[in-house]
Amino acid sequence: xxxxxxxxxxxxxxxxxxxxxxxxxxxxxxxxxxxxxxxxxxxxxxxxxxxxxxxxxxxxxxxxxxxxxxxxxxxxxxxxxxxxxxxxxxxxxxxxxxxxxxxxxxxxxxxxxxxxxxxxxxxxxxxxxxxxxxxxxxxxxxxxxxxxxxxxxxxxxxxxxxxxxxxxxxxxxxxxxxxxxxxxxxxxxxxxxxxxxxxxxxxxxxxxxxxxxxxxxxxxxxxxxxxxxxxxxxxxxxxxxxxxxxxxxxxxxxxxxxxxxxxxxxxxxxxxxxxxxxxxxxxxxxxxxxxxxxxxxxxxxxxxxxxxxxxxxxxxxxxxxxxxxxxxxxxxxxxxxxxxxxxxxxxxxxxxxxxxxxxxxxxxxxxxxxxxxxxxxxxx
Numbered sequence: 556x557x558x559x560x561x562x563x564x565x566x567x568x569x570x571x572x573x574x575x576x577x578x579x580x581x582x583x584x585x586x587x588x589x590x591x592x593x594x595x596x597x598x599x600x601x602x603x604x605x606x607x608x609x610x611x612x613x614x615x616x617x618x619x620x621x622x623x624x625x626x627x628x629x630x631x632x633x634x635x636x637x638x639x640x641x642x643x644x645x646x647x648x649x650x651x652x653x654x655x656x657x658x659x660x661x662x663x664x665x666x667x668x669x670x671x672x673x674x675x676x677x678x679x680x681x682x683x684x685x686x687x688x689x690x691x692x693x694x695x696x697x698x699x700x701x702x703x704x705x706x707x708x709x710x711x712x713x714x715x716x717x718x719x720x721x722x723x724x725x726x727x728x729x730x731x732x733x734x735x736x737x738x739x740x741x742x743x744x745x746x747x748x749x750x751x752x753x754x755x756x757x758x759x760x761x762x763x764x765x766x767x768x769x770x771x772x773x774x775x776x777x778x779x780x781x782x783x784x785x786x787x788x789x790x791x792x793x794x795x796x797x798x799x800x801x802x803x804x805x806x807x808x809x810x811x812x813x814x815x816x817x818x819x820x821x822x823x824x825x826x827x828x829x830x831x832x833x834x835x836x837x838x839x840x841x842x843x844x845x846x847x848x849x850x851x852x853x854x855x856x857x858x859x860x861x862x863x864x865x866x867x868x869x870x871x872x873x874x875x876x877x878x879x880x881x882x883x884x885x886x887x888x889x890x891x892x893x894x895x896x897x898x899x900x901x902x903x904x905x906x907x908x909x910x911x912x913x914x915x916x917x918x919x920x921x922x923x924x925x926x927x928x929x930x931x932x933x934x935x
Contacts, residue, residue, distance in 0.1 A: 563606040612833035620842025623738040623747040625713040632715040634669040634687045643722040678755040685741035687733040701728030702774040705760040709781030713740035723916045727923045734760045750785025750849040757790035774798030774926040788851030798926050799863040804875045809849035819873040863893045863925040870900035
């Protein structure tokens with residue numbers, strides 16, 4: 556509630572100070588002001604309620620619709636780095652901070668090679684995107700990857716977030732493309748839709764991989780976490796030749812996820828009813844977010860039943876709780892032997908691969924094994 560109470564009190568204080576200054580002026584000019592403070596206090600009690608129930612939640616909804624972007628400590632990320640032996644040199648927020656403070660030095664050759672992995676994409680609606688293409692670590696004898704994968708990050712993050720799953724898929728024989736969604740990382744700015752238009756970003760990445768000769772005849776995989784699962788899920792039914800889909804912390808619908816996000820955390824930070832509905836109304840009508848159009852669970856009902864699917868959840872995830880992930884899994888049209896659900900009981904939101912990297916890689920390996928089995932589709 557503090558997130559609502561403090562701004563409401565601040566807005567009320569502004570007009571109260573103005574009223575106090577006005578009263579001071581009247582006193583200096585010896586002008587009478589009968590019952591001034593009584594009327595002022597009564598009016599400002601009403602103003603406080605007005606700000607608390609309308610002004611602040613409406614403003615929050617609008618500001619949230621304009622907020623997407625990579626957090627400050629990740630903006631220096633310039634792409635995945637490979638050691639001379641080909642191993643992936645995983646980066647983190649901590650490693651970026653160490654480089655910024657000069658406590659860690661990076662081999663200029665490694666840095667230059669990372670920049671060369673940058674890929675420029677353009678969506679159907681004209682947004683320019685940045686992505687990073689990393690070749691498979693152990694491709695077959697013909698030099699082509701066993702499969703190709705588009706990886707999509709979450710809200711306020713960037714390609715840095717998906718380095719670890721990207722490195723795992725690469726070790727399993729995949730060529731991976733780490734995609735940065737619009738408004739994030741090095742990609743261009745555009746109106747944020749929290750999944751709807753972001754699905755066009757995913758399709759642009761797919762089209763790029765389709766145009767690569769090395770990708771021909773190889774299974775195509777979409778991997779996404781958190782917000783990225785909305786864009787990936789909405790794009791998936793429109794990707795002919797999709798072989799596999801991995802969703803970590805999958806969003807069932809934007810409205811349900813937003814309501815859970817608003818009420819999560821401590822009482823000081825949470826926004827509950829009736830304020831939450833006002834915030835969403837503002838985001839929908841003032842911010843222009845197509846909340847009703849972002850329904851990933853519903854979109855995946857159109858997914859071909861032969862597409863291999865791996866859903867991953869965390870036991871301590873308030874945004875995408877285990878029950879919603881299980882319901883998501885149950886609603887998939889995928890044939891039973893081609894879909895798998897894994898909920899890591901001790902992990903938090905988007906941190907399953909951090910909590911249990913060994914099991915995460917094992918699950919990805921089992922998933923990738925299905926890609927080679929009929930009837931998995933391939934890029935054509």
